[in-house]
Each structure stands twice: as C-alpha cells, then as structure tokens.
Amino acid sequence: MPHFTSRFLDSTPGDPLQDTRSRQVLGALWSKVQPTPVSAPRLVAYAQEVVDLLGLDEQTLRSAEFVQVLGGNALWPGMVPYAANYGGHQFGNWAGQLGDGRAIVLGELLAPNGTRYELQLKGAGRTPYSRRADGRAVLRSSIREFLCSEAMHHLGVSTTRALSLVATGDEVIRDMFYDGHPEAEPGAIVCRVAPSFLRFGNFELCTSRGDVGLLKTLADYTLKHFYPELGEPSKATYAAFYREVARRTARLIAHWQAVGFVHGVMNTDNMSILGLTIDYGPYGWLDDFNPGWTPNTTDAEQRRYRYGNQPSIGLWNIERLGVALWPLLEEEEALVDEGLAEYQRTFAAEMSRRFSAKLGLSSLEDEADVALVNDCFAWLAAYETDMTLFFRGLSQVVTAPTAPRELPRVVRDAFYGEPPEAHVAKGLEWLAAWWQRTRREGVPPETLARQMDAVNPKYVLRNWLAQEAIDAAHNGDDSKVHALLEVMRRPFDEQPGREAYAAKRPEWARSKPGFSALSCSS
Ligand code: AMP
Ligand code: MG
Numbered sequence: 001m002p003h004f005t006s007r008f009l010d011s012t013p014g015d016p017l018q019d020t021r022s023r024q025v026l027g028a029l030w031s032k033v034q035p036t037p038v039s040a041p042r043l044v045a046y047a048q049e050v051v052d053l054l055g056l057d058e059q060t061l062r063s064a065e066f067v068q069v070l071g072g073n074a075l076w077p078g079m080v081p082y083a084a085n086y087g088g089h090q091f092g093n094w095a096g097q098l099g100d101g102r103a104i105v106l107g108e109l110l111a112p113n114g115t116r117y118e119l120q121l122k123g124a125g126r127t128p129y130s131r132r133a134d135g136r137a138v139l140r141s142s143i144r145e146f147l148c149s150e151a152m153h154h155l156g157v158s159t160t161r162a163l164s165l166v167a168t169g170d171e172v173i174r175d176m177f178y179d180g181h182p183e184a185e186p187g188a189i190v191c192r193v194a195p196s197f198l199r200f201g202n203f204e205l206c207t208s209r210g211d212v213g214l215l216k217t218l219a220d221y222t223l224k225h226f227y228p229e230l231g232e233p234s235k236a237t238y239a240a241f242y243r244e245v246a247r248r249t250a251r252l253i254a255h256w257q258a259v260g261f262v263h264g265v266m267n268t269d270n271m272s273i274l275g276l277t278i279d280y281g282p283y284g285w286l287d288d289f290n291p292g293w294t295p296n297t298t299d300a301e302q303r304r305y306r307y308g309n310q311p312s313i314g315l316w317n318i319e320r321l322g323v324a325l326w327p328l329l330e331e332e333e334a335l336v337d338e339g340l341a342e343y344q345r346t347f348a349a350e351m352s353r354r355f356s357a358k359l360g361l362s363s364l365e366d367e368a369d370v371a372l373v374n375d376c377f378a379w380l381a382a383y384e385t386d387m388t389l390f391f392r393g394l395s396q397v398v399t400a401p402t403a404p405r406e407l408p409r410v411v412r413d414a415f416y417g418e419p420p421e422a423h424v425a426k427g428l429e430w431l432a433a434w435w436q437r438t439r440r441e442g443v444p445p446e447t448l449a450r451q452m453d454a455v456n457p458k459y460v461l462r463n464w465l466a467q468e469a470i471d472a473a474h475n476g477d478d479s480k481v482h483a484l485l486e487v488m489r490r491p492f493d494e495q496p497g498r499e500a501y502a503a504k505r506p507e508w509a510r511s512k513p514g515f516s517a518l519s520c521s522s
Contacts, residue, residue: 002056004078004107007116007225008196012217014082020126020135024097027211029202029218030082035104036125036135038187040169041071044143044478045485047150050163050193054119055112069106070191071166072124079107083127084197087205088269089320091304097205098269099129102137105197116225119163120197123189136172140470140514141522142188143481145280147469149192151461151488152277157255158248159277160194165481176521177297177513186474194276196226200317201269203324212327219328226274238328239335246318246343248275253314254350258358259457260286260387262307264296265520268320282518285460287505288416289380289387295463298520311347318343357455358391360398360438360448372434379430383423384416386504391456394434395449403432416504457491458502463516464509465501 008030015031017023025031043066051061060066068074075081083100090098104124108116122145123137142165149162168187175182198218206215220233223241230240252275256263262284263270263277270279284295291308299305305313322329322336329335355373356364364370380390393410400408407428419427438448461484469480487501495501509515 001060002054002076002109004076004080004109004119005116006078006080006082006105006107008105008108008221009080009082012221013214015085015128017128020128020130022131023128025085025099025128026209027214028085029214030084031099031128032080033083033104033127034081034125035072035106035121037073038071038168038170038189040167041067041073041189042167042169043067043070044165044167044188044473045146045481046164047146047162047485049150049153049489050161053111053113053161054109054117054163054193067166070121070164071168071189072104072121075106081106083129084202085129085205086199086201086269087208088199088201088267089204089317090267090269091299091302092316094204094208095267095269096208097129098201100127101130101133102127102135103192103197115195117193117195118197120192120194121189122192123168123187134172136168136170136187137189137522138172138174139167139186139188139473141281142190143470143473144283144466145190145192147466147481147484147488148280148283148461149190149277150485151491152261154489155259155457155460155491157259157261157277158252158275160192160197160272163191163193165190174521177519178521194272194274194278196222196274197278198222198273199269199278200271200273200321200324201267202273204268204320207324207327215324215327219325222273235328235330235332235335238325239332239338242322242325242329242335242339243342245273245275245321246339247346249314249318250343250346251275251350252277253310254347254354256310257307257351258354258455259460260289260307261460262286262293262295262305263310264294264299264305264518266305266310266313266317268317271317271321281522282520284463284516284518286387287462287516288384289377289390290384291377291381295516295518296520297517300517311351314347315340315343354455358452359394359434360441360452362441369437372430372437375430376434379423379427382426383419386414386416388457388460388462389414389502389504392453392458392502395452395456397431397435398438398452399445399449400435403435404428407431414504454492458494459487459491459498461488462505463514463518464505467509467512467514470514 015028126135146165152159171184172187264282272278282296294306472480
C-alpha cells in the first residue's frame with residue numbers, strides 16, 4: 001500500500017479552522033479539508049502510464065479501496081487532504097481570493113523516478129474556497145480533463161497528469177449555457193497528478209494582501225522543492241526563479257501554438273508555477289487554422305484567450321507574476337523587465353524552432369525563411385484549412401520527386417469546402433517555394449518526412465471526438481473514452497484502422513454546443 005507525505009503542510013502556515021464554510025482565509029497557504037463522500041464511486045478509466053509513474057502496484061490497482069480513495073470516500077495512510085489558497089486575475093481583472101473550490105490534494109507520493117507527486121481530486125466536494133458553488137464536477141468536463149491531460153503528455157507537452165476518472169453515482173446540477181435551464185448531470189472526479197499545483201495566483205494573493213512574510217515562505221518552499229538548482233533564497237535567486245518561470249511559460253505556450261491547443265481560460269489562477277498546462281476547462285483544438293478562434297463561449301465577445309492571443313496573454317500573466325514577486329525582487333524594476341524579456345526571447349526562439357521542425361527545416365536561416373513561415377500562417381488563415389491535417393500532410397509532399405505542379409490531394413483534403421482558385425494558386429506557389437527550400441537541408445526527403453511526422457501529430461483530441469465519447473458515456477457506454485485514450489497514446493504514429501480519429505471536423509459538429517463551443521460550466 002502506498003504511503004503518503006505532505007511537505008507543503010509540514011513546512012508552511014495553514015488555516016487554523018477546519019470547516020468548509022466559505023470565507024476569506026488570511027495568513028495561510030492552505031486549509032485542511034476532507035473530501036465529501038460520494039454514493040457509488042465507479043472507476044470509468046485510468047491511465048496505466050500514470051499508475052506506472054507513481055509505482056502503484058497491481059494489487060493496489062485491483063483493490064476495492066482504490067476506487068474509494070479516488071472517489072474521496074477513503075484515505076490511504078499518511079494522506080492529509082487540503083485545499084490551496086490562491087487568488088488570480090480573471091479575464092484581465094483582479095478577482096481576489098479564489099482558491100481550490102473543488103480540488104483537494106490528498107497527499108504526495110515518492111515515485112520510483114525519485115520525484116514526489118501530489119495526488120489531487122477535482123470535484124471532491126466543498127472547501128472554504130468554494131464560494132457559492134458546490135465543489136463538484138460533471139462527467140463531461142471530467143472526461144475532457146482526463147483525456148486531454150494524457151493526450152497532451154503523449155504529445156510531449158508539459159502538463160499535469162490524470163491518474164483516474166471516477167463516476168460518483170451522484171447528480172450535479174449545472175446550467176450549461178448559463179441561460180436559465182439548469183439540469184441534473186452525472187458527477188465525476190478526476191485524480192490529477194503533478195509535483196505541485198501551485199499557480200501564479202498563490203503568489204499574487206499573498207502580495208495583494210501585503211503579506212510579504214507569507215509570500216517569502218511560499219517562494220522559499222517553491223525554490224527548495226522545485227527549483228533547488230537556483231540556490232539559496234536571495235534577491236538574485238528570486239530573480240532567477242522569475243526568469244525561469246518566464247522561460248518555462250514561454251516554452252509551454254509555444255508548444256501549445258505548435259499543436260493547435262487553445263487553453264480557453266488563461267487566468268493567472270490557471271498558470272502553473274512549474275510551467276505545466278493546468279486546469280482543463282473549455283479548452284479546444286484548432287480544427288481550421290483560425291487565430292481568432294476560442295472554444296470558450298464565456299469569452300466569445302472579447303475573445304481574450306483566442307489562439308492568436310495566447311502568446312501575449314502569457315506575457316501579460318508573467319508580468320502579473322512579476323508584480324507578485326515585486327517585494328522579493330526588492331522593487332527593482334529591471335528584474336521584472338528581465339523576466340519579460342526572457343519570456344519574449346524564449347517564445348520567439350521556441351516558435352521558430354517548433355515551426356521550422358514542422359516544416360522539415362533544421363532552422364530558419366534568413367529573412368526569406370521567416371517570410372516562408374509567415375506566408376504559411378497567412379495562407380492557412382485566409383481559407384478554412386485543417387491545421388493538423390495540413391501539417392501532417394506535408395511529409396507526403398516533401399518526398400515528391402519534383403516541386404508540386406498542382407495542389408496535392410493531402411493538402412486539398414485539409415480544406416473545409418472549396419476555396420477560390422486564387423487561393424489554390426497561392427497555396428501552390430507557397431508549396432513549391434517550401435519544397436525547394438527543403439532541398440537545401442541536405443537530408444534525404446524520406447528522412448525529412450520521418451522527422452516531420454515525429455512533430456506533426458496525426459491524432460489530436462479534436463473537440464467533436466471528445467464530445468462523442470461524452471455522449472456515449474452519458475448513455476452508459478465508456479468504451480469511446482477508452483478508445484480515445486488508446487489512440488491519443490501514440491499521436492505521431494500511423495494507426496491503421498483508426499483513421500476516423502484523424503478525420504477533420506464533420507460539418508454537423510461545426511457549431512453544435514459541446515462539439516465546438518464550450519462554456520465554463522463544468
Ligand atoms: P476555473 O474557472 O475552473 O479555473 O475556476 C475558478 C475558481 O472557481 C477556482 O477557485 C475554482 O476552484 C472555483 N470553482 C469552479 N467550479 C467550482 C465548483 N463547482 N465548486 C466550487 N468551486 C468551483
Ligand atoms: Mg482554475
């Protein structure tokens with residue numbers, strides 16, 4: 001049986017009260033809170049890779065207790081559950097204390113790889129941070145979080161992981177479109193796994209309250225356990241920490257851009273201090289390459305968190321973190337500026353690296369190369385074209401013996417509809433220029449094709465695929481959840497017989513709720 005510890009509780013101040021009434025919690029980084037039991041927990045799915053990562057054995061997995069713990073009905077030895085206290089900027093405005101309103105960390109486990117991982121239940125009941133909400137999560141959003149955490153991991157994107165998906169047997173009431181039609185939906189709990197779930201918002205809350213002592217305790221805890229290579233706490237170390245978070249965040253967002261992932265709610269309470277993708281809510285994947293697209297209907301007017309805006313929101317969020325760390329940086333503006341510069345530098349370099357690789361180029365060598373990439377973006381955005389299919393298809397074009405003289409089938413197949421001739425002509429011109437450029441790589445085309453297939457996924461968790469799995473699960477059939485998890489394990493491989501999972505969005509899914517547009521309701 002696994003044995004749990006809780007370094008965060010052991011080394012930082014917590015809330016002296018232990019009731020779950022909503023309240024402002026001052027001078028504390030967390031509140032102890034017990035998960036609220038559920039009626040009939042049932043294991044819908046689990047991720048074998050996370051089981052292995054944690055070193056959980058077969059016997060634990062098969063035990064009746066496993067699902068009870070993952071449903072919040074039982075605890076393993078050493079577990080001391082808590083909810084974290086944090087704040088955040090939501091949609092550009094300071095929102096004050098938020099905190100884990102429905103996420104409860106059970107404890108941390110020393111994994112065979114030497115890393116300690118926290119296990120956190122999302123949807124495990126009310127906490128002092130629940131405000132007026134119920135502390136629960138619905139099955140549809142839990143399926144989405146479970147599948148996407150793992151899909152992202154297998155794509156190589158930094159992310160929190162998901163150990164399990166448990167249906168609670170209880171109903172949860174949600175007004176999915178905030179239009180006055182609340183309905184009962186099945187409840188669920190995802191067990192998330194990460195070295196830490198600390199967010200920018202944990203730091204922001206301390207500073208917003210003028211509690212520099214608490215801020216320092218939090219920063220020192222974070223340095224000691226997650227950034228030990230930066231050295232002992234000092235002004236210079238805090239500055240290095242800030243730059244490193246900026247770097248990781250920039251890398252993360254460049255990676256999102258490269259795979260077409262749109263987070264949907266990049267509030268600072270959803271920004272991991274470790275540079276992980278965290279809090280899968282109304283996220284989505286680009287079908288057609290539209291920089292203006294966001295899956296989040298709650299953000300439909302402003303579209304603050306649209307695909308094309310993620311990079312600058314990342315920078316804005318890094319600036320918020322700089323403001324939060326301001327007292328530790330001894331109010332030296334240059335140190336914040338360095339963090340912001342680090343973000344911009346890293347982001348530019350990573351975008352260049354990732355998109356050149358997607359195009360089979362070892363690097364962007366000159367202005368002409370940069371223009372080639374920019375022309376590609378402009379062309380893709382000018383007419384509805386499936387991003388994933390387009391990039392994946394290029395490995396078939398690169399091996400052609402001559403530059404294409406007509407638009408190849410694989411590229412045509414990526415269109416949603418019939419583009420005007422002028423657009424086709426422009427695409428052909430771009431493809432020919434790109435094909436010529438690939439010849440200068442000095443690498444056999446077959447090798448280039450293999451390298452490109454290793455960075456251009458064939459399978460991503462398209463919104464409509466996830467929604468089909470959700471609909472089936474609502475009808476008692478979990479098999480589509482399992483099937484999707486299986487496919488998303490090997491996103492870069494051809495998987496004969498599973499081509500349907502790589503298909504572009506069907507017309508009927510274009511604007512259907514859930515299939516392409518999602519609210520924050522979860
Ligand atoms: P999110 O938009 O999911 O990142 O959540 C923002 C804040 O609302 C966080 O503090 C969450 O813990 C809280 N929250 C969201 N949904 C619920 C819920 N059903 N019950 C309690 N708190 C919630
Ligand atoms: Mg959140």
